[in-house]
Amino acid sequence: MERRDIEIFLTLAEELHFGRTAERLGVSGARVSQTIKRLERRFGVALFRRNSRHVALTPVGAALRDDVKAGYERIQQGIDRAMAAGRGFSGELRIGFSSPLVGEIIMAAAEKFRTRHPDCAVRIREIHLSDAFSALRAGELDLQITELPVREPDLSYGAPLLRDQRMLAVPSRHPIARRASVTVEDLTQSPVLVPADAPGYLLDTLVPAQAPSGRPIARVPTLTSRQELLTLVSAGQGVAVVGSQAVRFHARADITYVPIEDLPPIEYGPVWPGGAQSSRMRSFITLVRGLRQNEDDVTRSHDHEPSD
Template sequence: MEFRHLESFLAIAEELHFGRAAARLHLAQPSLSQQLQRLERSVGTELVARTSHEVRLTPAGKVFREQARAIVAQAHKAAQTAREAAAGRSGTINVGYNFAAGQHVLPAVLSKMYAEHPNVGVMLHEMRTGPQLQALRAGEVDVAMVYGRAVGAEFECRPLSRFPLVAVVGPNHKWADRPGASFSELAHEPCILFRRDQCPAMYDAIHGAASSSDITLNVEYEIDDPGAVAIVASVKPVIGFASAVRGRQIGGSVRTVPVRLYDPVPTIDLYVVWKRGRANPLIELFLDCVESRAAVPGEEPVQV
């Protein structure tokens, strides 16, 4: 049984006309008839009943048609997969991301990736900026979505979005009912912060706003896990910090309230980062999908 005989049979089964089927396959009609005869001998039964008035499938032909379609489709898929592998359009890419990227960037990017490159698998790893860049250096992720421009000659990056930072307080905190607070008011409040290596851009934005306000932050707790920050802030009279997008999303059993900060408004920039040289050819496909995504309403693009 030859593959071309299956394709010829399917053309006859779909057209139910030897002339049209032969034209579709760019074959002479006698050649098409010979291929069908060879296929029927191979199968051991008649598949197509032909008279001077009509062409129809036999009961065996109708059953065989479905199996033949599946075989031909699988063969074409195998060929396509091989071509995509040769061109670097199949395989797996590991992507690191933070909360804001997961909310604002990845849904549109992944939708486009799955639609245009269905043979590419995307493995997602949620981490803060510092751990993401460490994983990128170690080759554990291929692309990172982090706050702040990545420092180092080994990295390339593109800016994506800008987000304001907000204060995060518990529902019983004295700021909970306020629409906003001047950054200078933090001089008199105990705060929760994190180690700088966890997210240098956010850390510097917070301290930069404090410096502009001529205050020194009273850091009572140093907690690296954003979820743990929300838990502590929800039950103690302390103030944490988060991007506005995370501040709006904290919920469930952990009840916190985002409070807008102003004068000045601290902001952080979201970047997509990869190692110079792009050893994984799938990185370019992923970056193209990032570049072409539509902006999320309310998102502020950044050019830096």
């Protein structure tokens, strides 16, 4: 297998989606499909089961992924180290994050990055959606991992690195707090607190302007911090769409988090000033992606452990 073939195969094995694989690797969807078909002809066996709505590894494909992945990662690490030595990973890499979940994994990636590149410092800074991109534009950050989508002509962005199920934060005394889940239609019943001054296209993605029935959703742009969000929700001034990370990072007796059935997960991805990524950025993004993949692998293995 050629290196590019391995890269396409492993990425599709991770994403299980041809479009996301193509976007992540910067190739066409046809290139991904042709590569997999060529590999399957060469091996004489299907590596993936796919239809118009679903992609899954076959047992042979899963075994090939496990056999190839470790060796490929060792090769890639060797290449990265050689490139770092040639280009000189020095100075500092300044990274912004917009949520506790992202901050946690950035800190873990920063620790690994410092070990690999001791001459390059990593500076980490929190940003908020009410002022999402000013630090990048002012040259105060090199890279930011934040909510997607990003549609700014002077900024570049990459494929999602993390996904987080959406939940509705409500006062614990609210009738919805006793339910197992809610739908977008339920968002029409209360004001929905959203970040002030966040880009309109991002707000439309995080909280739609109307429910499928056509009923409007009252979005109230008042929030400038997560602490303010919790205070206003607890006070009964509205509800808020948040990620499931809030259950772990912002657990409070006066607030209940209820899963939203019919909204996709919130996606977080890398954003940087327009132009090509630096080698330091690429190395850091690779570390974040690898850490997140390892977490997902552990979660899946626990999910399949037999019960006593």
